[in-house]
Amino acid sequence: MRRGKREERQEYLKNRENARAFIERKSEEFNKFYGYKINRISIRNQRTRWGSCSKKGNLNFNYRLILLPERLADYVIVHEICHLGEFNHSSKFWALVERTIPDYRERRQILKKIRTNML
Numbered sequence: 001m002r003r004g005k006r007e008e009r010q011e012y013l014k015n016r017e018n019a020r021a022f023i024e025r026k027s028e029e030f031n032k033f034y035g036y037k038i039n040r041i042s043i044r045n046q047r048t049r050w051g052s053c054s055k056k057g058n059l060n061f062n063y064r065l066i067l068l069p070e071r072l073a074d075y076v077i078v079h080e081i082c083h084l085g086e087f088n089h090s091s092k093f094w095a096l097v098e099r100t101i102p103d104y105r106e107r108r109q110i111l112k113k114i115r116t117n118m119l
């Protein structure tokens with residue numbers, strides 16, 4: 001049963017700053033390896049996406065990342081960081097992801113199921 005809009009909003013506001021701290025720390029950590037220029041990180045309340053990346057170098061993340069097992073959150077963060085290097089889902093892009101998340105395929109599969117259940 002879906003919760004009310006107001007409750008959902010409160011849940012978002014309650015978790016947003018924790019999510020920001022966690023995601024910023026992780027992004028910094030992983031980006032030490034990649035060395036891209038991250039313009040801005042935004043924390044959002046989205047129903048269908050875990051993250052996205054804009055051509056301007058802005059990364060957007062769903063605050064619900066902090067509710068996921070850490071290894072899945074790591075995968076989402078690395079995925080978006082790698083779009084700063086490859087703005088597509090080519091084999092070059094996945095090779096970048098693989099550099100820090102060697103088992104990204106497995107994590108991606110698990111995440112797909114969670115995404116569907118969340119809706």
Ligand SMILES: [Zn+2]
Nearest residue numbers: 079083088089
């Ligand atoms: Zn992507």
